[in-house]
Amino acid sequence: MAAYVALVLGYVLSQFYRSFLAVLATTLQTELNLTPGDLAYVSGAWFAAFALMQFPIGYALDSFGPRRTAAILHVIGGGGGAALFSVSQNAWQLILAMALIGVGCAPMLMATFYLFARNFSAAKFATLGSTFIAIGTLGNIVGTEPLAFAAEAYGWRNVCLGLCAASVIVGMAILFVVRDPKREAGEAAGGGGYLALLRIPQLWPILPCILLGYAVAAGVRGLWAGPFLADVYGLDTLEVGRVTLWMAVALSLGSLAYGPLDRLFNSRKKVVLAGNLLVAGVAGWLALATPA
Numbered sequence: 001m002a003a004y005v006a007l008v009l010g011y012v013l014s015q016f017y018r019s020f021l022a023v024l025a026t027t028l029q030t031e032l033n034l035t036p037g038d039l040a041y042v043s044g045a046w047f048a049a050f051a052l053m054q055f056p057i058g059y060a061l062d063s064f065g066p067r068r069t070a071a072i073l074h075v076i077g078g079g080g081g082a083a084l085f086s087v088s089q090n091a092w093q094l095i096l097a098m099a100l101i102g103v104g105c106a107p108m109l110m111a112t113f114y115l116f117a118r119n120f121s122a123a124k125f126a127t128l129g130s131t132f133i134a135i136g137t138l139g140n141i142v143g144t145e146p147l148a149f150a151a152e153a154y155g156w157r158n159v160c161l162g163l164c165a166a167s168v169i170v171g172m173a174i175l176f177v178v179r180d181p182k183r184e185a186g187e188a189a190g191g192g193g194y195l196a197l198l199r200i201p202q203l204w205p206i207l208p209c210i211l212l213g214y215a216v217a218a219g220v221r222g223l224w225a226g227p228f229l230a231d232v233y234g235l236d237t238l239e240v241g242r243v244t245l246w247m248a249v250a251l252s253l254g255s256l257a258y259g260p261l262d263r264l265f266n267s268r269k270k271v272v273l274a275g276n277l278l279v280a281g282v283a284g285w286l287a288l289a290t291p292a
Helices: 002-019 021-032 036-065 066-087 091-105 107-119 122-136 138-142 145-154 156-177 194-198 203-233 237-265 268-288
Strands: none
Touching: 002 066, 002 091, 002 107, 002 138, 002 156, 002 203, 021 036, 021 091, 021 145, 021 156, 021 203, 021 237, 036 066, 036 091, 036 107, 036 203, 066 091, 066 107, 066 156, 066 268, 091 156, 122 138, 122 194, 122 237, 122 268, 138 145, 138 237, 145 156, 145 237, 203 237, 237 268
16 A cells, blocks of 8 residues: 555656646746747656656566666656756756656656556456546646745745655655566566557557547646736736646546546447547637637
């Protein structure tokens, strides 16, 4: 149990890091003279590093196990990136900091799913996965109004130093409490390789669905909610935090619901389609209902 608590805390931080720029965006623009393009690169650095790291992480999980993979990357990437973010003076330093943080956050979800797959039956995987993600998305909630209050009270640089300490502590906890599952008989280190995965025909339709389905939520919650609400509606940092709080709550509750809905309707396709149609409708409403 302690292993999953440590991993879920790492995932909470992962969710926080991917979205906290939405609240700090206007502050960073003012203090560091960043342009909207700079902010896009800063935010994109996290996602690019996070995505690219999945390739070596898959190999590392099969070869070295989830304990060392998650712990080492989280301490070095998450802790080091947050420390660099706290002292950054320009866009390039922020970009490097966010890339490091992306590296540190990259193994959290996959390391946990690796343990779920090894330690529990396949019938429980959807519920375990959705519950883990739902709890992890509490990081989105912390990265809204609570972050806005903390940044106002202590300054964003001090907040990032605190995040550095939290990342190091969580990484060390993972190193001490997570246990790698025993390798199955006849199993080779490194797994079957990516070519074997790409030969699975069912995987190909899923990839564009993941890419397009997550892009809107990640983009809006991760960065553009802050500038959009500030520029279009004139909200300040605390008000942006309050609005994004409710989006974070919806993300958490939605993640918790999808596992049971999968079994209730006996269809993954219908559940996912309904969710994406809802997102498309709301995104269209936001685009058309903006004030003149």
